[in-house]
Amino acid sequence: MITARVWRERRQRYLNEAARCKGCGRIHFPPRQVCDACRGSDFEAVRLAETGKVLSWSIIRVPPPAFAQEAPYAVAVLEMDDGARMMAQVADVAPEEMRTGMRVRLEFRKIRQYGRTGIIAYGHKAVPVA
Amino acid sequence: MRDVAVIGVGMLRFGELWEKSLRDLCVEASLAAIRDAGVERIDSLVVGCMASGLFTEQEHLSNLLADSLGMGPVPATRVECACASGGVALRSGLMEVASGMSEIVLVVGAEKMTDVSGEACTATLATAADQEYEAFCGATFPGLSAMIARAYMEKFGATSAQLAAVAVKNHANGALNPLAQYQSKITVEEVLKSIMVADPLHVLDCSPVSDGAAACILCPLERAAKLSRKAPVRISGVGFATDSIALYRRPELTRLPAIELSAQRAFKMAGRKPSDIQVAELHDAFTIMEICALEEVGIVERGQGAQAAPAGRTALNGPIPVNTSGGLKSKGHPVGATGVAQAHEIVLQLRGEAGPRQVKGARIGLTQNMGGTGGSSVVHIFEA
Amino acid sequence: MKRAVGIVGYGACVPRYRIKTAEIARAWGWDAEGYARGLGMVEKSVPARDQDAITLSVEAGRAALRRAQVNPECIQALYVGSESHPYAVKPSGTVVAEALATSHWLHVGDLEFACKAGTEAMFVCAGLVEAGRAECALAIGADTSQGAPGDPLEFATSAGAAAFIFGRESLIATLDATVSYTTDTPDFWRREEERFPRHGSRFTADPGYFHHIGTAAKRLLEDTGLAPKDFAHAVFHQPNGKFPARAAKLLGFTPKQCQAGLLSPRIGNVYSGSSPLGLCAALDAAHAGERIFMCSYGSGAGSDGFVFTVTDRIDAVRHLAPTVEEILARPTVQLDYTGYARFRSKIAREED
Numbered sequence: 001m002i003t004a005r006v007w008r009e010r011r012q013r014y015l016n017e018a019a020r021c022k023g024c025g026r027i028h029f030p031p032r033q034v035c036d037a038c039r040g041s042d043f044e045a046v047r048l049a050e051t052g053k054v055l056s057w058s059i060i061r062v063p064p065p066a067f068a069q070e071a072p073y074a075v076a077v078l079e080m081d082d083g084a085r086m087m088a089q090v091a092d093v094a095p096e097e098m099r100t101g102m103r104v105r106l107e108f109r110k111i112r113q114y115g116r117t118g119i120i121a122y123g124h125k126a127v128p129v130a
Numbered sequence: 131m132r133d134v135a136v137i138g139v140g141m142l143r144f145g146e147l148w149e150k151s152l153r154d155l156c157v158e159a160s161l162a163a164i165r166d167a168g169v170e171r172i173d174s175l176v177v178g179c180m181a182s183g184l185f186t187e188q189e190h191l192s193n194l195l196a197d198s199l200g201m202g203p204v205p206a207t208r209v210e211c212a213c214a215s216g217g218v219a220l221r222s223g224l225m226e227v228a229s230g231m232s233e234i235v236l237v238v239g240a241e242k243m244t245d246v247s248g249e250a251c252t253a254t255l256a257t258a259a260d261q262e263y264e265a266f267c268g269a270t271f272p273g274l275s276a277m278i279a280r281a282y283m284e285k286f287g288a289t290s291a292q293l294a295a296v297a298v299k300n301h302a303n304g305a306l307n308p309l310a311q312y313q314s315k316i317t318v319e320e321v322l323k324s325i326m327v328a329d330p331l332h333v334l335d336c337s338p339v340s341d342g343a344a345a346c347i348l349c350p351l352e353r354a355a356k357l358s359r360k361a362p363v364r365i366s367g368v369g370f371a372t373d374s375i376a377l378y379r380r381p382e383l384t385r386l387p388a389i390e391l392s393a394q395r396a397f398k399m400a401g402r403k404p405s406d407i408q409v410a411e412l413h414d415a416f417t418i419m420e421i422c423a424l425e426e427v428g429i430v431e432r433g434q435g436a437q438a439a440p441a442g443r444t445a446l447n448g449p450i451p452v453n454t455s456g457g458l459k460s461k462g463h464p465v466g467a468t469g470v471a472q473a474h475e476i477v478l479q480l481r482g483e484a485g486p487r488q489v490k491g492a493r494i495g496l497t498q499n500m501g502g503t504g505g506s507s508v509v510h511i512f513e514a
Numbered sequence: 515m516k517r518a519v520g521i522v523g524y525g526a527c528v529p530r531y532r533i534k535t536a537e538i539a540r541a542w543g544w545d546a547e548g549y550a551r552g553l554g555m556v557e558k559s560v561p562a563r564d565q566d567a568i569t570l571s572v573e574a575g576r577a578a579l580r581r582a583q584v585n586p587e588c589i590q591a592l593y594v595g596s597e598s599h600p601y602a603v604k605p606s607g608t609v610v611a612e613a614l615a616t617s618h619w620l621h622v623g624d625l626e627f628a629c630k631a632g633t634e635a636m637f638v639c640a641g642l643v644e645a646g647r648a649e650c651a652l653a654i655g656a657d658t659s660q661g662a663p664g665d666p667l668e669f670a671t672s673a674g675a676a677a678f679i680f681g682r683e684s685l686i687a688t689l690d691a692t693v694s695y696t697t698d699t700p701d702f703w704r705r706e707e708e709r710f711p712r713h714g715s716r717f718t719a720d721p722g723y724f725h726h727i728g729t730a731a732k733r734l735l736e737d738t739g740l741a742p743k744d745f746a747h748a749v750f751h752q753p754n755g756k757f758p759a760r761a762a763k764l765l766g767f768t769p770k771q772c773q774a775g776l777l778s779p780r781i782g783n784v785y786s787g788s789s790p791l792g793l794c795a796a797l798d799a800a801h802a803g804e805r806i807f808m809c810s811y812g813s814g815a816g817s818d819g820f821v822f823t824v825t826d827r828i829d830a831v832r833h834l835a836p837t838v839e840e841i842l843a844r845p846t847v848q849l850d851y852t853g854y855a856r857f858r859s860k861i862a863r864e865e866d
Binding site: 005009029030036055056057058059060061062063064065068070073075076077078084095100108111112121123 | 248263268374375378
């Protein structure tokens, strides 16, 4: 059930909820049941920093069907200011404006829809910080 | 554990095989390998395939193959490890023979990719990435590899032309391989002028969408001479390692630690070192991947990978020929078939049957097969 | 005596893309300069392909929470007013509530009343707080409105959102009076399953916009015993650059009073977010003790009127989130009509 699949991730997608390992302090996004740094299993929920920077990026020009209407679009590996990492699209940016190291802020956006009649999945994209 | 040998290999030419079904591909490659080995029976089969369900709506492929080969009662296993499915299937077959569980094992790698649209193919390949946190964002496989490429280029000052040189080399090799999908040479300029798929990767930096299958027959080394007239090729080492499925969780985007670890494990088992390798098939799904794999396997020094192809170090007549088959780039990359097809090439090389692309006197070869963006890597070392 | 009800936080969101009035006219072979002059509009905002009434609501709501400095859990009612709710059935407000990390113990509803759905939300929120049914209530007006290709409506229909948190503590503006005036006047509509609205063309002017705004605004002045000169700022619904200016003049407000809150020449008609965004801009510019007059208009038809008095807390919260002028000063991207048509799915790649 695609609806359930989207729904169960809502706290990660809507609130950028991550898990901080109480053993080693590392922040994991998405939350994990086992810390791959220290094997700890005791976590507290935290929300990712809203700003960060681009570590690497690409412009997707050959998209999968769900993103057929969106290409070309930028996708990046982000390092947030709390040290956690995530992958996100970079919105409101022209391909030629993308730069490694650029500062970004997370903004609430429509990520994809499951067909014209299906549900809409929301989440965060990065936008350049002026 | 018993020593294990490859006594037969088979493969059909990769490409857009419109007239052939997944079943046809598996059976043809299997029969070719069985014929090559000259064996009458198999005791077990292992088939590596990434996504027959998504590509062709066919699961239970192991059973389909056993049935279609008329080998009905044999145990048949399907192995899935994204693009490393073939290599991991080979490892599984090897373990069956090494452990004494089976005597003669057929290992097949197969993928039928052209029964879906290009966009559906892109989406299917992206299932090897973290669905909820990478593919969900619209990241594609070329896109993820492009992020590795960009990080690598920015860290080491590598250029698009250096990446292109990998494609040029592999196409030159593929031009000598009658089983390659593309048997034509290309130039650096053609690569750089080809359309951008995922910046900085051009379409000619990427392996193609292919249909194909490859197979090999394994048996205990001590029984090889009795079972087959072919010169046995011993698998002296195998290493398998995993890493985070999501690229973004890796501490260093230019590193693929699973490749390094899988190679180290294989070298340790074989009692060999990188400088012993005389011919290698590396997982060049994208030009950047051959560059990274050269470094992780230890064939070239870190940060030197991009210079290897332009300098001729990895050319057919160079000190360490890499991807003599044409690699995934030119030979084609039916994803589940690739790991077995790499073994096919190294076996031909070590038997001295590689024709115009023969590496003279090659006695020790290596294959490296990767799943995802480096989430899985399996390395085999072969010795004549 | 009950403490006053008012605004404790406000936030705005305007997409970064623009299309010029002249570019739309050019696409259809019309007199570009004539239309721009006639409508009093230079350009309008266009939502990115990944922005809709829900995403704009969340961003505006987050800005309002930053200014209000309240725990999101104190929000006990949340209404999203829009004529472009992404779903015909399934609330926008549920996504917004979760994304703002409110408690699950709140009343949520989507409202629709053409261009006044946002002020409807404000009206309801103020009433709930005043009645003691909600500690704080969040009202949002958000739209990504659309006009059919080649319909002059295309010149104005734009995108944005404004959010207001109503409460009783730490007010930045007290709500002094409200009025709501409604008749059945079908000057603009969209039937079920239709993608684009239809309208009564010039019929929407006098029997619609001017009658309702004029009637509601006069009543609000009468009820409060205030005259136009008693207000520092006046905000009217702004379907284009000309209508609000004419309404203000008819009522006796000066262009200077309307200046801060008049955004349509630069961003078009944000529908449910139109006068609410104007109110945000007026609050950005207001000083303690100043009065703000606000009157919306929604086709169908009705007008909601509000009188606010700004408190001295405004200076402390104004810069906790971007002001409307700061948002509009960000780099924008000009679209040509082809890009606009693609962004608004007026043209699309054929899908399987």
